[in-house]
Amino acid sequence: MRTWKTELGKKSYSSIYSMTSPANEILFFSLRLKTGVRQKHVLPGRMRLYDLQHPPVNRWEAPEFTWLIRATMATGYITLLRLLQHCRTSPKTISLALIAWLVCWQFTLVSAQESNPTVVWDIASFQQQLSTHKEVADLWSILKKAADSDLTEPAWTPASELPGREAVHVNRRNLNDGLMRKVGRRIERAALVYRITGDERYLASAWRQITVLFNDPLWADWRDLAHQNYANSYVDIRTGDLSAALGITYGWLQEGLTEEQRAEFIEGVDRQVIQPFLKSVEQNVWWLDAGHNWTTRVVGGIGILGVALQGSHPQAGQIITIAEEAMYGYLDHLGEDGSFNESPGYVSDLTAAARYFKVRSGSQSDKAKKTINQLVKAAHWTVWTLLPGFRQMAFGDTKTKRPLRSEFAGAIAAASGDQLTQWLFLSGGNLREGIDPRRLDPEAVLAYNPSVKPLSPAELLPLAKAFYNQGGLVISRTGWDLSSESQDVVVYAKHGREQSHGHDDVGQVAMTVGTQAIIVEVGNNFTYPSDYFGTNRPEYYPASARGHNIITFGSEPDAGMNPQGRGELVFFEEEESSTHWKMDLSKAYLDQRKVTREVLHGRPSLLVVLDEVELPNEEQITLRWHSGGEPTSLIPGGYQFQAGDHTAALHITALAGKSPTYSVQNHSFAPPYDESRDGQKLPQYREPLVSITTQDKAIRWLTVVAFAQGSSTPIVQQIDQNTWQIEHGGKKVTVLLTSDGLEWKQ
Known part of the structure; x- marks a missing residue:
């Protein structure tokens, strides 16, 4: 040293x-x-x-x-x-x-x-494909069109009003995620067009935005306002994302920049990124080995900048060393079965990891193979989380209606040749015809390898699967039509807990038909409150146990849940007509509570759930079912509701224990837990639910959900203590409760 x-x-x-x-x-x-x-x-x-x-x-x-x-x-x-x-x-x-x-x-x-610039992202093969693959040439045309429109566009600042940017961020001059993504794409596409065409207008366009980043007072701190009070963190995910874009851009621009411009660039990133980053590292900042999106986006993004600055900045090697250790450590957090270590809504942040781990074609090294294999499995897991409309199962901090952005899958497909991953990339990678040119990600365009032919999940995957790591998802579907017009049914559950951005939802079960929820996973459809990631998190019902279709205990916000606990999958069976599984959820609760849940999905539209609880002492036991429409009570424990174009029946039977009370409720945020970190009131969705409550030491409750298209209400009848008959959609089925568990007959 x-x-x-x-x-x-x-x-x-x-x-x-x-x-x-x-x-x-x-x-x-x-x-x-x-x-x-x-x-x-x-x-x-x-x-x-x-x-x-x-x-x-x-x-x-x-x-x-x-x-x-x-x-x-x-x-x-x-x-x-x-x-x-x-x-x-x-x-x-x-x-x-x-x-x-x-x-x-x-x-x-x-x-x-x-004397030798480092170009982080090679474009030689992309240039070759421009003349041999029409789809690549078409993408290039879209990208260049956006770069052309930028030529006369003033440089953007946190005060810029841009399409899709919320007014609250403009008014507060905040460096929100959307702004940083737009700025990063802008400088990358200008630099890429310059690198390919040699036209210095694009160099000037990129530099106009870059120099404003270094000199405009509104860009004095490259952190989101919400992150500026995080302990020992002088950079954040916004800093990391922008650093990655600057690193890639600098490699493409460096030879065209003057000596003074290069000096300004190095001084600017030193002041805005490198010194704050190293100061954070010296203070052992929490995101160094946290194993989530802050690790990949902050450390990985600044690591890419370090690569670009080799030979230009004396601390580039130190940054690379830090990034190498943290990023390879991050891979250890991904499940062996492909389970992502955060809620599904954060899987798009694998873009940062895929950008960092770029594995050369044809490499036979064990480390390269392992890296590719892990990321391919994560891509396959992502496919399983998809619902019609290309939305994701809204476990944890996932938006219920936001389509997946799968740009990350392009790099993985290109390196592995995996056809399902290529399908994922092309289906949600913003490469579709008619896209707003400014939404096209230059890195996604460069990642695209048209020689890898996509194969859809319908061609490759079964209809049901169980995962065992992280969230421990269990999924049963009637088909793989993921279009917005699909009428496929998906039942999805979980027996585990994600490492990050998860909720108190171990044991959750939900059901959808097409884009319409029948049994609802409420997800997270609001901006995070300032205290959301602290001890007050259970006060916000979407993150708490009471915001899910699970058993809870007592009246406190924590509902008896073990914050670190997870359940176990007892068995998982798939047949042509049904999927059947059982979860032991006891370890997800505190105080030696024994809780099990058995689930049967009878294809297409029948869901049966058996909940069993044994407790050391008598206490309040509650089960909630969030419905896709306002429920109307027909008989005690029997409800119907309209969910879009479908009519559903929800029937709960108490098989053991004291008689429970039934009620219809609606969620809402209550003061002081009703404001976002931006000071805005949280939206009140008032999700409806049916609540079943008793005071007891042991219960055994059976829930039957059935639905049919149109206004015809499914009929659920209990024939005897162990037999139920359900008429729906012109079909009659029988559910049996035996000593071995649930069975059904068509």
Whole structure:
């Protein structure tokens, strides 16, 4: 390690810089089949990230400097030996010769590094595809159209009114997610068009936005206002996203920038990103090894900037070292079965990980294979979470109606050749015809490999699957039509708990037909309150146990849940006509409560749930079912409701324990837990639900849900203590409760 005194623009500071060598150089992966990078190293499982059009920046391997370095070292070595062989040579002379040789050697190494830009994202293969693949040429045309419109557009600031940007963020001059995404895409597309065409108008366009980022007072802090009070964090996910875009952009622009512009860029990112990032790291900031989207977006994004600044900034190597450790550590948080470690709504943040881990085509290293395999499994898990309308199951902090953005899957498909992942990418990667050109992600365009032919889940996957890691999702469907016009039925549940952005929802069961919810997962359709990620989180019903279709205890907000607990899948069985599973949820609760839930999905439109509870002491036990419409009571425990074009029946039978009370309720946010972190009142959706409550030590409750299209109400009849008959959709089925559990007959 060596301390350097460095001048960046007008700023002087000391920094620690680690000299690069073949034994310790930090190496990056590339998840693109088309990056054109070359593998050239002795360490197993590692690859260098080099652009074929530019020389590598490793001092030891830059080809145009290799002869100079080796010649200098050899000459100095021989000279020293000759001097040492002559006793008449004074120690002072030998010392001076040694110092001169070391200075000459260091000068050649620094020159080698400073003379060669690092291009983080290669475009050579993309340029080739422009002439051979029409779909790539069409995407390029859309991208260039957006870059053309930017030529006369003023630089954007946090005060800019942009399409789709909420007024609250404009008024507060906030660096919200949408703004940072738009700015990042703007500078990337301008730089990409410049790199391909050589037209300096696009360089000037990119630079106009970049220099405003460094100099406009509204850009003084590259953090969201909501994140500026986070302990020891002087950068955030906005900083990380913008840093990644700047790193990619700088590699494409660097040769066209003047010496003064390059100095301004380096000084700007040093002030806005590098020093705040390293200050956070020195204070052991929480997101370094948190294993969620802050890790990938902050550390991964700034790590990409570090790669771009190799040879230009003395702390680039230190940043890369930090990023390497954190990002490979992040992979360990993903489930072995592909389960994502956050709620489904955050899976699009795998874009940050996919951008970081770029694996070269044809690599056979074990580490590269493992990385690709893990991300492919995560992409497949994502496919399973999809509902008609290309929405996701709204477990945890997931929006119920927001379509998935699957740009991340392009890089994974390109590296792996996986056809299902390519389908995911093309279905939700914003590459469709008619898209607003400014929404087209330049990185997604570069990631697209048209030689990987997509295969849909209908061609590859069964209708049901159980996952065991993280959230432990269990899914049963009638088909794989994910269009907005679909009438497929999906029943989905979970027995686990996500590491991040999860709710108190272990044991949750929900049901949809097409885009209409029958049994509702309320999700998270509001802006986070300022205290949402603290001890007050259960006060907000969507995150609490009372906002889910599960058993709860007592009247306190925590509802008897174990904040770290998760259930277990006892069995999972799939047949052509049904899917059947049982979950032991006891460990998800505190105080030795025993809770099990057995679920039967009779295709297409029957759902049966058996809840059993045993307690050490008598206490309040409650079960809630959130319905897709306002429920009307027919008999005690029997309800009907209209859910879109479908009429549904909900029937609850108490098989053991004291007689429960039934009620219809609606959720709402109550003061003081009714404001977002922006100071806005939270939206009141007033989701309807049926509540079943008793005071007891043990209960056994059976719930039957059936629906049919139109106004005909399904009929649920209890024939005897263990038999129910259901008429719906012109069909009659029988549900039996045996000593082995639930059974059904058509």
